[in-house]
Amino acid sequence: MPASPTSAAPTAADSDFDTEPRQRRARRKEARPGELLDAALQLFVEKGFASTRVEEVAARAGVSKGTLFLYFPSKEELFKAVVRENIAGRFTEWNEELQQFSGDSAELLRYCMHSWWERIGMSAASGITKLVMSEAGMFPEIAAFYQQEVITPGHDLLRRVLQRGIDRGEFRPMPLEYAVYSLIAPMIFLLMWKHSMAPCCPASEQIDPIGFIDNQVDLLLRGMQTNTPSPFPP
Known part of the structure; x- marks a missing residue:
């Protein structure tokens, strides 16, 4: 009896199709610290330290505030990372x-x-x-x-x-x-x-x-x- 479409084994093409988005997601995760530092630098220069909010930095980098705090526990630590990087x-x-x-x-x-x-x-x-x-x-x-x-x-x-x-x-x-x-x-x-x-x-x-x-x-x-x-x- 032929296999139904839902039970068919994945082909090489299917495997490639599934792997590529995962690789892209992995690259995106690794790139986030650099994107956050770039966004933070822009906002610190535009608005100053006091007026820059971490929510704005995360939004400009295209991530959530929670993601930002995974890498930088505070705005002060984010600023220090910007200075060290640049x-x-x-x-x-x-x-x-x-x-x-x-x-x-x-x-x-x-x-x-x-x-x-x-x-x-x-x-x-x-x-x-x-x-x-x-x-x-x-x-x-x-x-x-x-x-x-x-x-x-x-x-x-x-x-x-x-x-x-x-x-x-x-x-x-x-x-x-x-x-x-x-x-x-x-x-x-x-x-x-x-x-x-x-x-x-x-x-x-x-x-x-x-x-x-x-x-x-x-x-x-x-x-x-x-x-x-x-x-x-x-």
């Missing part, structure tokens, strides 16, 4: 590049600032700095985390660049703790400009980021080269 995680590669750089320290300094703009300043993560500066007083835990994961490693890296120049006789002696801020200040200005005044200014008044960075490097280097008398003892 900024703090870069320091490993930057430190490796510093270790391998063979040019002079002026070239290295220019490379560092260009690289920072290309990898952070031109990305959505550039808005995180403005968020932290605006809301640090309301969320001291977030400020402390950003200090530990971004500011301190960034200062350490720049201090190594400057010390390299001093050790090689390319830069004059200087108080490094203040010199580091001289490098960071124009970059913070550039970020704040990008996320505040730039959208409101006519094209004729826009700042070219690379031109601005090159000018800042030139000004800084002319104050650090060894042919300039130093007021600080070796």
